[in-house]
Amino acid sequence: MNQPHIHPADAEQYVLGAMEPGAAAALEAHTVACSPCALILQREALLEEQLREVAQAPVQQAQVIRPARWNRPRVSASAAVGVMMAAAAAVTLLVLRPEQAVQPRTQDEDFPVMALPLELPEMPERLVACPDLTSQEVCASEALARGLLVQYPQGVGEVPRYEGHSGIPTDALSASGPYSL
Amino acid sequence: MGVALVQPVQSVVRQPEESARPGGSVLEDEAGLARRALDGDRAAWNVLISRYHHRVVVSLLARGVRVDRAQELAQETWARLVQQQQKGLLTELRLPNLAITQAAFLAADEARRARRESLAGPVEELPEAHQPVDPSVSAERRLLSEEQLSRAQAALRECSTSAQHVFQLACDGQELPHAEVAARVGLSVQRVRQILCEVRKKLRGVLEEEAS
Numbered sequence: 001m002n003q004p005h006i007h008p009a010d011a012e013q014y015v016l017g018a019m020e021p022g023a024a025a026a027l028e029a030h031t032v033a034c035s036p037c038a039l040i041l042q043r044e045a046l047l048e049e050q051l052r053e054v055a056q057a058p059v060q061q062a063q064v065i066r067p068a069r070w071n072r073p074r075v076s077a078s079a080a081v082g083v084m085m086a087a088a089a090a091v092t093l094l095v096l097r098p099e100q101a102v103q104p105r106t107q108d109e110d111f112p113v114m115a116l117p118l119e120l121p122e123m124p125e126r127l128v129a130c131p132d133l134t135s136q137e138v139c140a141s142e143a144l145a146r147g148l149l150v151q152y153p154q155g156v157g158e159v160p161r162y163e164g165h166s167g168i169p170t171d172a173l174s175a176s177g178p179y180s181l
Numbered sequence: 182m183g184v185a186l187v188q189p190v191q192s193v194v195r196q197p198e199e200s201a202r203p204g205g206s207v208l209e210d211e212a213g214l215a216r217r218a219l220d221g222d223r224a225a226w227n228v229l230i231s232r233y234h235h236r237v238v239v240s241l242l243a244r245g246v247r248v249d250r251a252q253e254l255a256q257e258t259w260a261r262l263v264q265q266q267q268k269g270l271l272t273e274l275r276l277p278n279l280a281i282t283q284a285a286f287l288a289a290d291e292a293r294r295a296r297r298e299s300l301a302g303p304v305e306e307l308p309e310a311h312q313p314v315d316p317s318v319s320a321e322r323r324l325l326s327e328e329q330l331s332r333a334q335a336a337l338r339e340c341s342t343s344a345q346h347v348f349q350l351a352c353d354g355q356e357l358p359h360a361e362v363a364a365r366v367g368l369s370v371q372r373v374r375q376i377l378c379e380v381r382k383k384l385r386g387v388l389e390e391e392a393s
Contacts, residue, residue, distance in 0.1 A: 045242035
């Protein structure tokens, strides 16, 4: 018991199997008689087990439920964005370097450039929301008849539909009595 | 009891760096060793015991078993496995998992027996007075939560690619000795251990932060 107390680094070396046999035997003999040092050794051993658990666990992927329409192909949107960016670049070039605008045309002269709209369409001043799904259709038609803009989620006139099912047949959910699964 | 069936473990235990062969891979001869051990080859058993004894002892320490008792239980574990092989009860030998499971069973059984015997005695003679933690309790506490796992994995991803590679080789269940890991990644054994200590330090911070 006259031996000095062990340090966590000693216990770590012991757990890793990197300690000389004599030193390992001395450490074992000390921890038998010294409870605090036995606790240090146990913590290092516990950490070793936990690290092995971490190393052997599969990498966890985030489980996120997204609206179904997020999975739709966005070819048209990306193409529109590309055209818009090209148009913005062309306008910027004209503004910053007007001398280059009169230079002879190169082989890229047929690059599609969309003219930017100078006047934005007049927006209604009042927006209404129809969040209640049961009355949404009536609400939206009445609002449009009054000249109001109906604001849907994301502004596309659709309610997000979430992918997911309980695995229970729809007949079972609507059955009035017991249903055999 | 069955300890006499195998040589004293101390005489066959080697340091991990001695287990690596310069010419061959540990994994290549692992299946052959297991096959020979299942056939009753004593030398194969000795090699397997020397390779995995320390791992079994550490698993017992993690369960709160005192180190001297952990050594005894590990030796009894090997004796039982050899005994089962001699009776023809072992159809396959997946080490070290089989030995760790057997050792955990022995530790839990001993803890139950000690508790049953000491219930009538004074409080100071309860097994908790001699062991840091009751093994049956610590066995449940050992399991990491999903949150801890994901945070530890995130912390691991912050380490360098080579450090992650070393950590995976050393801890992913293949039970490669450090010398084999060093040979695979082209580093010295000392450097491999240094990397392992650094990764341990990083993950210890994450896991202890979670625990507190």
